[in-house]
Amino acid sequence: MALGAVAFGAGCAHSSNGNNALTPGQGATAQELSAKAQQAYEALDFNTCADGFKAAAEVATDAEERAESFYRAAGCASLAGHLDAAVPLVKRAVQSGYFDAAHLQYNPELAALHAQPDWEAIVTGAQANLAKAPEAPFPVPTLAGLDAFGSKKVDREAVRRVFGLEVGKPIVYSAAYFKQKEALLRGQYELAFVKTGMTLFVAEEHKGKAFVVVDMVDVEDQARLRFLPEPKGHLPDPEGLAARWNDYQQRVWSLQMMGKLDESSSCQVTHCIGGFGHPQLVDFEPEFLAKVPQQLDALTAVLREDADDEKRAAAAFLLAYAPTPEETVRRLVPSIRDNSKSVRNSVVRVLTALQQAATQPLVDVATVVDAVSMPTTTDRNKATYLLSYLLEDLPEDALKAQRAGLIHQLGETLVAMSALQQPINRDPAVMVLQQLSGEKHETAEAWREWLARQPRTER
Known part of the structure; x- marks a missing residue:
């Protein structure tokens, strides 16, 4: 039976009515059932989600997957x-070999189970x-840090109260938990937009630390x-390149999380997400180098027109393999305001790497200034890094001519960013402030005082 024919019951897995319990369709694999359950999870349909993952576990042949x-x-x-229903399910997880005891203890999705009589025995198992x-x-x-950004009505303390997060405590990411808190915050403060991002550092000085940013728009x-309008097309994947890129990306993330990725690994173009030095990655880049230049128009069409945001994001990354930086920029810039956060992230990330490596401006300043105003952390930090690299490459007279306008447009935003705890959000803002001011200050308060001293005509 095809996946679409799997019967998901109206009740949850614990339902006393056997007719409501989910029955896996004949031939449905654990992976297919898990994918369907994940869709329900993302839609916050927790009854269907519980049924789906339980069904996946019952047909799984791999113990870890079960x-x-x-x-x-x-x-x-x-x-x-x-x-x-949750207690027997988590017991079955442990009986099947589940061993991430710390995740179990700090997972907010299971917090309600801590008061159950069997909880300590489950953790011990x-x-x-x-x-x-x-x-x-x-x-x-x-x-290690909690930031609230973008709203004049909601500060960090208000976010902390709603989300129940404590700096200095262990944290397990839960998309569903954050979505629930976002909805609560949006309703309580009548916000137009709320999105939570969590960044986990796996190397260097912040290794093992997580930073949460709650982005808001009044x-x-x-x-x-x-x-941009949401694309509606369904285009072929040129030579399977988007699928290959996503395979590469998944392997990079897996290796990175296991600490097995050499941070010095590089690639033969200006941008790649993790290099190709590891044996599991070495075969990818020759294929990209050979095939992408022949498929530039097709990949650009995917980026502009395909409804699948994963394909669009992959196309943006692959366009870094165009013959020249100028060619890549020309094809990417029109998608800088894609309706998908992940696509915008890919586009601006590649543009940032290209500008960092360049010695002359590749992107129009006004385009980058506009990108800094976009609502999410991944938009803002990369766009601000891009702006910093762009300002480095502007002729001195051009920078001087644009200084007043940039302070007027971005001064408040940059000073607010300089107060953030998340390093990759704070640091690029400080870099741009230093470039615009010719000064160095250690605190956001000092930068705010500097901004207040600027002539009104500049702000």
């Missing part, structure tokens, strides 16, 4: 408020599994939400 699916089912049942595990799981990070500031 344990993970029971664990996900328990999280969904808990979020649905069905604690009597996971810890016993961990002692026998061949490899330790990725450590649960510590929340109703009065909705111009920041101006994006």
Whole structure:
């Protein structure tokens, strides 16, 4: 039976009515059932999510996959408020070998289970599994910073209260938990937009630390939400390049999370996300080098017209393999305000790398200034880095001519960014402020005082 014919019951997995329980369709694989359950999770349909992951676990042939699916089912049942179903599911996860005891303890989706009589025994079972595990799981990070950005009505303390987050405590990312808190914040403060991002550092001085940013847009500031129309096309993947890029990207992230990616690994073009030096990655770049230049128009069409944002994001990355930086820029810039956060991230990331490597301006200053105003962290930090590299390459007289206008347009935003705790959001803002001012200051308060001293005609 095809995946679309799998019967998802109206009730949850714990339903006493056997006719409502989900029955996997004949031939449906654990991966297919998990994919369907993940769709329900993303839609906050926790009953269907719990049913789906439970069904996936019951047909899984791999022990680790079975344990993970029971664990996900328990999280969904808990979020649905069905604690009597969630407890048996998480028990089955542990009985199947689930061993990430720290994730279990700090997962906000399972927080409601902590008061259940069997909770301590469940944790003890996971810890016993961990002692026998061949490899330790990725450590649960510590929340090192919490930022609120973009709203004149909501500050960091208000966000902390709504989200229940504590700096210095372990944190497990839960998309569903954050979505629920975003909806609560949006309703409480009548916001036009709320989006939470969490960045986890896996190397260098911030290794093991996580930073959460809650991006907001007030109703009065909705111009920041101006994006291109959502594409509706369904274009072929030219020579399977988008699929190959996504395969490469998944392998990079997996290796990075396991600490097995050499940070010095590079590529033969200006931008790539993790290099190709690892044996699992070495075969990808020769294919990109050979095929992308022959498929530039097709990849550009995917970027502009395809409804699948994963394909569009992959196309943006692949266009870095165009013969010249100018060619890449020409094809990417029209998509800088794509309606998808992930596509915008890919576009601006490649543009930033190109400008960093250049010695002359590649992108119009006004285009980059507009990008800095976009609503999410991944928009803003890369656009601000891009602006900094662009200002470095402007002739001195051109920078002098634009200084007043840039301070007027971006001064408040840059000073607000300089107060953020997340380094990759704060640092590029400070870089641009230094370029515009010719001064160096250590605190956001000092930068605000500098801004207040600027002539009114400049602001």
